[in-house]
Amino acid sequence: xxxxxxGVALIGGGFMADVHSRAARAAGARIxxxxxxxxxxxxxxxxxxxxxSAFDDxxxxxxxxxxxxxxxxxxxxxxxxxxxxVLAASKHVVTEKPLATTVADAVDLEQRAAAAxxxxxxxxxxxxxxxxxxxxxxxxxxxxxxxxxxxGAYLQDWLLAAGDDNWRVSSEAGGASRAFADIGSHLCDLxxxxxxxxxxxxxxxxxxxxxxxxxxxxxxxxxxAGVLAQTGGGAVVSLLVSQVAPGRKNGLVLEVHGATESLxxxxxxxxxxxxxxxxxxxxxxxxxxxxxxxxxxxxxxPPGHPLGxxxxxxxxxxxxxxxxxxxxxxxxxxxxxxxxxxxxTDAVLASARTGDWIDL
Numbered sequence: 001x002x003x004x005x006x007g008v009a010l011i012g013g014g015f016m017a018d019v020h021s022r023a024a025r026a027a028g029a030r031i032x033x034x035x036x037x038x039x040x041x042x043x044x045x046x047x048x049x050x051x052x053s054a055f056d057d058x059x060x061x062x063x064x065x066x067x068x069x070x071x072x073x074x075x076x077x078x079x080x081x082x083x084x085x086v087l088a089a090s091k092h093v094v095t096e097k098p099l100a101t102t103v104a105d106a107v108d109l110e111q112r113a114a115a116a117x118x119x120x121x122x123x124x125x126x127x128x129x130x131x132x133x134x135x136x137x138x139x140x141x142x143x144x145x146x147x148x149x150x151x152g153a154y155l156q157d158w159l160l161a162a163g164d165d166n167w168r169v170s171s172e173a174g175g176a177s178r179a180f181a182d183i184g185s186h187l188c189d190l191x192x193x194x195x196x197x198x199x200x201x202x203x204x205x206x207x208x209x210x211x212x213x214x215x216x217x218x219x220x221x222x223x224x225a226g227v228l229a230q231t232g233g234g235a236v237v238s239l240l241v242s243q244v245a246p247g248r249k250n251g252l253v254l255e256v257h258g259a260t261e262s263l264x265x266x267x268x269x270x271x272x273x274x275x276x277x278x279x280x281x282x283x284x285x286x287x288x289x290x291x292x293x294x295x296x297x298x299x300x301x302p303p304g305h306p307l308g309x310x311x312x313x314x315x316x317x318x319x320x321x322x323x324x325x326x327x328x329x330x331x332x333x334x335x336x337x338x339x340x341x342x343x344x345t346d347a348v349l350a351s352a353r354t355g356d357w358i359d360l
Contacts, residue, residue: 006321007032007066011058011082012073013045016096019313020071020123021049026310027317032066058082062089069119069324072096075173076181080105087112092119092324094317097185098345099338101175106342110335119323121316122338124189126252127331128315130286130307131273133295135256135263136194136331138275141292145259147235152191152255154183154241155248159223165214171221177345178221180206183252184241184348185341189333190254191237192340194265199237199344201359202229204351209244225348250309271306294330 008029010017013036021031033053036042046054055061061070062085069092072082080100086093093113099122100106113120126132138144158164168174168182175181192198206222213219224242231237245251252267262276273284284290286307288299298315301307319329347358 006030006068006324008069008071009055009061009064009067010034010045010049010051010071010073011061011086012036012071012096013041013048014073016073017045017049017071019310020073020094020317021051022310023313023317024071025050026314027321029069029317029321030066032064033061035061058085062086062091068092069094069321075167076101076175077173080109083109084112087116087118087120090116090118092320094121094123094320095335095338097122097124097338098175098177098181098342099335100342101181103339103342103346106335106339110339113335119320120335121320121323122333122335122341123313123316124186124193124333124337124341125309125312125316126186126190126267127193127333128298128312128319129265129267129270130291130295130299131270131284132190132194132265133298133331134273134284134286134291135254135265136196137292137294138261138263139195139256139258144256144261144263147195147197147231147233147256147258149235149257150191150195150231150237150255151257152187152237152239153251153253154187155245155251156183156243157246157248159243160246162210162212163214165216169213169216169219169221174221176221177349179223179241179243180225180348181341181345183243184225184227184239185345187239187241187252187254188344189337189341190252190265191239193331194254194263195231195235195256197231197233197235199229199360200232201357202227202237202344202347202351203355203357204228204348206348206352222352225352227348267309270308270312 035055042054227239229237264274
């Protein structure tokens with residue numbers, strides 16, 4: 001099966017359908033079709049993203065033999081039910097994060113995917129920035145030394161005002177966690193991916209800034225979360241996640257500090273990796289011939305031609321489709337990683353409720 005012959009369809013016709021369809025097409029797949037909440041919205045989404053077909057419903061999409069991979073890009077609370085249907089149809093699947101809104105449902109999907117024998121991935125796409133891979137390789141090679149501490153943040157401001165609203169605010173549509181499940185999951189995945197260490201225990205505090213919002217009404221999900229944690233290797237971790245940080249649009253930052261050097265990656269400046277030393281700190285800019293092989297593989301444009309979020313998404317799609325064809329790409333986030341994110345989110349909510357340290 002060649003990349004050009006791979007037939008991809010999307011369940012969901014919103015913003016993420018645009019992102020996924022662009023990535024799928026750039027990765028060489030055909031956009032066979034899309035289905036949304038109504039036949040009319042399906043047709044509008046198909047026209048917008050340039051899909052070959054608009055399916056009236058999920059059953060019609062899954063019955064089409066042209067479709068080999070399904071991207072589930074719907075509200076969080078629907079992920080489990082829709083992904084179960086995709087797996088039952090023996091289709092390969094990409095399910096947006098969070099994989100599911102409960103740990104039990106996430107584990108169920110991981111088990112079903114294993115039984116179906118299909119490729120099943122979750123788009124933790126920040127793994128696919130070349131400078132993230134460079135940081136990961138430096139840590140694994142021992143260049144950072146023993147890990148002492150990690151500081152991270154994921155800050156946005158799109159829900160800053162009381163009048164700002166979205167389906168994600170609703171616990172019915174988005175699940176029990178909002179800010180942490182939505183963007184904190186990315187931060188924790190990046191932390192564990194880069195350091196090679198897992199969070200072993202954590203204590204968290206959450207805050208809901210507005211008890212009511214414009215269309216949601218009473219709000220039960222968090223606007224921000226602060227997490228103190230420790231890795232299995234003993235490193236101290238401090239994390240801040242917020243969707244109400246004025247001026248921060250997509251401020252994902254990870255900084256690790258070891259015995260020899262520190263590393264800092266900022267998603268809004270993805271061409272750079274800051275390397276801190278007691279003497280001789282440097283700003284390492286993406287240059288393919290100076291990168292470790294895993295980072296160089298993802299460096300698909302010459303230096304000075306910036307690679308960004310959509311490029312990282314394309315690389316994720318390309319590796320997913322390689323897995324469909326039987327390859328095992330390094331660092332591909334699969335359903336097990338979605339389960340891990342669900343467990344961490346569950347621990348954050350539990351700690352915020354009780355004030356206790358939670359073991360992972």
